[in-house]
Every structure is written in structure tokens, then in C-alpha cells.
Amino acid sequence: xxxxxxxxxxxxxxxxxxxxxxxxxxxxxxxxxxxxxxxxxxxxxxxxxxxxxxxxxxxxxxxxxxxxxxxxxxxxxxxxxxxxxxxxxxxxxxxxxxxxxxxxxxxxxxxxxxxxxxxxxxxxxxxxxxxxxxxxxxxxxxxxxxxxxxxxxxxxxxxxxxxxxxxxxxxxxxxxxxxxxxxxxxxxxxxxxxxxxxxxxxxxxxxxxxxxxxxxxxxxxxxxxxxxxxxxxxxxxxxxxxxxxxxxxxxxxxxxxxxxxxxxxxxxxxxxxxxxxxxxxxxxxxxxxxxxxxxxxxxxxxxxxxxxxxxxxxxx
Numbered sequence: 001x002x003x004x005x006x007x008x009x010x011x012x013x014x015x016x017x018x019x020x021x022x023x024x025x026x027x028x029x030x031x032x033x034x035x036x037x038x039x040x041x042x043x044x045x046x047x048x049x050x051x052x053x054x055x056x057x058x059x060x061x062x063x064x065x066x067x068x069x070x071x072x073x074x075x076x077x078x079x080x081x082x083x084x085x086x087x088x089x090x091x092x093x094x095x096x097x098x099x100x101x102x103x104x105x106x107x108x109x110x111x112x113x114x115x116x117x118x119x120x121x122x123x124x125x126x127x128x129x130x131x132x133x134x135x136x137x138x139x140x141x142x143x144x145x146x147x148x149x150x151x152x153x154x155x156x157x158x159x160x161x162x163x164x165x166x167x168x169x170x171x172x173x174x175x176x177x178x179x180x181x182x183x184x185x186x187x188x189x190x191x192x193x194x195x196x197x198x199x200x201x202x203x204x205x206x207x208x209x210x211x212x213x214x215x216x217x218x219x220x221x222x223x224x225x226x227x228x229x230x231x232x233x234x235x236x237x238x239x240x241x242x243x244x245x246x247x248x249x250x251x252x253x254x255x256x257x258x259x260x261x262x263x264x265x266x267x268x269x270x271x272x273x274x275x276x277x278x279x280x281x282x283x284x285x286x287x288x289x290x291x292x293x294x295x296x297x298x299x300x301x302x303x304x305x306x307x308x309x310x311x312x313x314x315x316x
Contacts, residue, residue, distance in 0.1 A: 028066045030102055033095040035062055039075060040092045045082040113305070120149045120306040123168035125227050126249050128293060129153040131268040132188065132314075133172070139313050140306065147306045155247075157225035163296055170307040171296040172314075174227030174266075176234045183302075184294040187314040191267050192231055192289040195279040197259040208283035211236060218243035220255045220263040227291065232264050235287040240264075253279065264289075 028036075031052070038048035049059035060077075067074050074088035084092060120140075124133050129151060137149055152162050160179035163171035171182075178184045194209065196202050202209070215236045222228045223245045232240050243261045246252050249269045256263035257278045273279040295311050297303050303311050 026069075027098075028069055028095075030099065032062050032066045033099055035059055036066065036074065036088070036092055036095050037099060039063070039082055040084055040089075043081045043083065045075070045077065048082075118147060120147055120170070120310065121152070121168045122149060122170055122172070122310070123152040123154070123159040123162040124172040125156045125159055125174045126153055126222075127174055127190070127228065127266045127269055128172040130249060131266075132293070136310060136313050140310050143309055143313075144306055149306075155223065155226035156230065160296065164298060166298075169297075170303050170310060172293065173296055174291060174293050175230040176227075176291065178294065178296065181299055182296040183299050184296045185311070185315070186292045187295050187311075188293040190291050190293055192228060192264050192291070193267050193270065194262055194264050194282040194284055195253075195256055195270060195273070196262045196282055197257055198277055198280050199259060200262065202262060202282045203280045205282065208285040210285060211287045214284060214287070215239040215241070217241065218261055220244045220246065220252050220261050222249070222252060222265075223247050228264065228266060231289065231291045235289055 035048055035052050035054075038051045039045055042048050042051065045059055045063070046056045049056045052059070054062075063075055070091065072087040072091070073085050074091055075082050076085055122133070122137075130153075133151070140147070140149070152159070152168055154162075156173040156175040157179075159168070159171040159173050160182060162168040164179075164181050172187070173179070173184075174190065194202075194214065218241050221232070221240060221242045221244070226247075228249075229240075244255055246255065249265060252263050252265055253269065253273055255261070256265075257273065262282065263279075270279060270281075274281060295303075295314060297307070302308075
């Protein structure tokens with residue numbers, strides 16, 4: 001048998017009076033608090049509405065909503081103006097502290113954004129770093145003259161490692177696939193071409209090379225891990241024969257121009273040498289030597305700030 005000692009209903013009433021939910025359900029939003037401060041300062045709901053950029057009916061609605069949320073009257077309205085109630089004056093003092101804290105929060109967040117936007121760390125494969133990135137960075141400087149840019153140049157494997165480790169904000173690679181852990185977007189297209197010095201026997205050929213001939217010839221190549229080497233190995237089924245392996249496009253071009261042997265390089269890197277006939281292109285048939293150039297960043301971390309702006313420039 002139960003006994004009514006007068007505590008049961010009281011306990012229910014006390015529990016029901018405890019506000020539920022997080023602070024966002026119990027505390028007015030910043031816009032409402034700023035409006036209340038404006039009413040206190042200007043003595044007019046209409047002038048306060050204009051100051052915060054809303055209509056007077058919207059301001060009245062916001063004040064009423066705040067009064068319902070808090071359970072007290074905040075503003076007495078009259079034809080001559082609006083004045084705070086005693087409760088309104090007290091809430092206004094609290095509101096001022098909340099808004100000041102929010103302003104400090106906003107200033108701190110802006111400082112973080114400014115620090116982030118003051119630098120950009122880029123990692124790029126050698127071909128992109130030498131032949132495409134300078135133009136992009138020049139355009140970025142026109143948009144963001146105060147952003148300092150640092151560049152890590154290396155092969156595509158190195159670029160992926162730098163981006164994944166957080167040492168670079170944005171990377172550019174030229175391999176046949178996207179490294180694991182990275183998102184990407186195609187920003188340009190390229191093709192590899194076979195070149196030799198003008199005196200090489202291939203320069204006098206009347207028919208194109210086929211895959212078997214190219215795979216059987218010792219070639220001056222970029223090192224393993226470079227995007228150029230990855231594309232060639234994929235095209236030849238891993239059968240490319242290195243005569244010399246070099247870590248820079250410039251070194252490969254110089255070796256080929258000296259007559260050391262044929263080389264396979266990006267078309268982007270060969271415009272001057274082909275125009276001056278220091279190197280000649282050798283036609284190839286039956287294999288695909290085209291590739292996509294990509295911007296890369298860690299999965300789920302879309303570029304922001306200067307990195308986002310640079311990415312936009314590469315695609316335009």
C-alpha cells in the first residue's frame with residue numbers, strides 16, 4: 001500500500017521545473033542578445049531593428065520569443081519608445097558579457113584563419129613544379145600578396161608522403177593512380193614522348209617504334225617512384241630497360257641531348273629542346289603514354305584558404 005506523505009507531488013514538480021536539453025535550448029542566440037543590447041542602448045525597438053539589419057516586426061517577434069524562452073518580460077513597449085523591465089535590465093547585463101565573450105571568440109578564430117592564410121605549403125612532382133606551378137603561383141600572388149609559399153619538389157611518391165604526413169597543404173602528382181589515403185582532382189593532361197639527339201639512329205627512322213622495340217632498348221629514365229616512370233612502366237608492362245636513372249627532368253634531357261641514348265619525358269618539359277632541335281621526337285605506336293596530372297589532399301580534408309584558391313587557379 002502506498003502512502004501519500006506530500007513528497008511525491010513535490011518531487012514531480014521540482015523535476016519538471018529543471019530545464020532540459022543543452023545550453024542552446026535554454027539560452028537565447030547571439031542575434032537575440034545583440035538586439036536586446038541595442039534596445040537598451042537606443043531606447044527604441046525600431047531603431048534597434050535597423051541597427052541589427054532586420055525589420056521592426058521581426059525584432060518584435062524575436063524579443064517575444066526570447067521572453068517566452070526565459071519566462072520573463074524583458075521590454076515594455078509604448079508609443080514613445082521601449083524600455084527594459086527590471087528583469088530585462090538584469091538579463092541585459094548578462095547578455096553584454098556573453099556578447100563580449102563571443103566577440104573574443106570571433107577575434108581568436110580570425111587570428112587562427114589569418115595565421116593559416118599567411119602561408120601555403122605545396123608539394124609537387126618535378127614536371128609540375130618546373131613547368132606548371134610557377135605560373136599558378138604567380139596568379140596566386142596577385143590574389144594573395146601576403147601569403148608566403150614554400151615548395152617541396154620531388155617525385156610523385158615523395159609528394160604523396162608529404163601530403164599524408166601533413167608537411168604539405170596541397171600536392172600535385174603525375175602518376176597512373178591516386179595514392180592511398182588521398183582525394184584528388186584532375187587539373188591537367190600530359191603525354192610522354194620518346195626523344196633522342198638528332199644524330200641517334202632512331203632519328204632517321206621512317207616508321208614508328210612499337211612497344212617491343214621500345215621495351216628492348218636501353219633508355220635514359222627518371223627514377224622509380226616518379227610519375228613519368230610509373231606511366232612508362234604501366235605502358236610497357238614493367239619491361240622498360242634503364243640505361244641511366246636520373247632524379248630530375250633537366251638531367252634526363254641533358255643526357256639525351258648529349259647522345260647517351262633515347263629518353264622518355266613529359267611533353268611539357270620538351271618545348272624548348274624540340275624547337276631548337278637539340279632533341280627530336282620519335283613516333284611510337286601501339287602504347288598509351290598519356291596521363292592525368294592531379295591535385296591531391298588527405299581524404300576528407302578538402303583544401304581551404306590559400307590551398308583552395310591555388311586549386312581553383314589550376315583548374316581555370
